[in-house]
Amino acid sequence: MSQSASTGRLTPYRAGWIHFTNVAPILDSLVLPPGVTAITGVPTQMNAALLSGQVDIANISAVEFIRNADVLEALPDFSVAVLGPVYSVNLFHTRPLEDLRRVALTAQSAMSVALLEVLLRERGLSPTLERAEGEAEALLAQGFDGVLRIGDSALREWYGVVGPLTPETTMTGLPHAARGITVTDLAEEWFRLTGHPFTFAVWAYRRDNPPPPELVQAMREARRDGIGHLADVAERHARKLGLPERVVQHYLWNFRYHLEAPDRLGLHEFAAKAVPGHAPLTFGPRPGEERARSAAD
Numbered sequence: 001m002s003q004s005a006s007t008g009r010l011t012p013y014r015a016g017w018i019h020f021t022n023v024a025p026i027l028d029s030l031v032l033p034p035g036v037t038a039i040t041g042v043p044t045q046m047n048a049a050l051l052s053g054q055v056d057i058a059n060i061s062a063v064e065f066i067r068n069a070d071v072l073e074a075l076p077d078f079s080v081a082v083l084g085p086v087y088s089v090n091l092f093h094t095r096p097l098e099d100l101r102r103v104a105l106t107a108q109s110a111m112s113v114a115l116l117e118v119l120l121r122e123r124g125l126s127p128t129l130e131r132a133e134g135e136a137e138a139l140l141a142q143g144f145d146g147v148l149r150i151g152d153s154a155l156r157e158w159y160g161v162v163g164p165l166t167p168e169t170t171m172t173g174l175p176h177a178a179r180g181i182t183v184t185d186l187a188e189e190w191f192r193l194t195g196h197p198f199t200f201a202v203w204a205y206r207r208d209n210p211p212p213p214e215l216v217q218a219m220r221e222a223r224r225d226g227i228g229h230l231a232d233v234a235e236r237h238a239r240k241l242g243l244p245e246r247v248v249q250h251y252l253w254n255f256r257y258h259l260e261a262p263d264r265l266g267l268h269e270f271a272a273k274a275v276p277g278h279a280p281l282t283f284g285p286r287p288g289e290e291r292a293r294s295a296a297d
């Protein structure tokens with residue numbers, strides 16, 4: 001429960017979690033404090049739930065945080081970011097990027113679409129972008145020459161194209177192309193372009209409705225536990241995904257979950273490219289500063 005300073009009334013607080021495997025190290029062992037409830041969904045659903053007020057906090061697509069920076073604030077130390085390849089935000093294509101004509105986008109994702117638009121613009125490319133759901137290979141067979149996919153299914157499809165991992169290979173050593181399909185990892189492209197991490201998600205809330213400190217504390221404890229037991233998290237999720245444990249373990253340790261200075265740099269750089277003229281990005285008090293701020297209020 002969060003307690004209103006003016007009325008002393010306890011008010012429920014609602015969370016909306018994008019529960020892809022990449023947030024399992026934070027969410028799997030999260031114990032919600034009393035009064036906090038949670039729903040789950042894909043990125044575009046959680047973005048909409050936060051903006052419509054259906055939930056009070058969500059790990060949303062960073063681009064929606066940027067677009068709505070006038071009303072939203074983000075936790076200062078939580079992110080889903082990577083430096084280099086991410087493995088689960090993939091453009092599957094059958095022609096070189098320069099020759100793409102029709103690209104299928106997923107309606108699940110705001111961030112990857114915005115990132116793809118930036119990367120295409122930087123190369124002076126403008127293929128037709130259309131929404132279409134389904135497996136990448138099936139859509140490629142139906143006349144699309146590029147298919148953008150994210151999350152668990154994109155990770156599985158990536159591995160289906162470029163795997164298997166053998167004792168001699170590593171994730172980064174796997175090919176980018178097989179069976180006539182090239183997989184372009186958009187986070188790796190971003191790294192090539194900028195040399196910075198790419199921040200896919202932040203934990204955002206309306207500035208006038210910050211999360212109760214007990215929830216943030218519980219999230220920090222859950223993250224410490226998840227990262228400390230990454231092999232167990234990977235094993236559990238490898239089984240669910242039908243992927244080798246080594247693949248999922250590499251996938252998970254590759255993420256940057258603390259919105260550190262390089263992740264903010266990447267976030268600001270992306271914001272300037274994707275949403276010129278956006279309102280300043282604001283972040284809540286850093287760990288340990290919550291008390292100081294509420295005392296000052």
Ligand SMILES: C=C(O[C@@H]1C=C(C(=O)O)C=C[C@H]1O)C(=O)O
Nearest residue numbers: 043061088109110111112151201
């Ligand atoms: C890297 C990923 O990150 C997710 C991708 C998002 C998006 O595309 O809008 C939003 C939140 C992230 O957690 C992924 O799921 O593959």
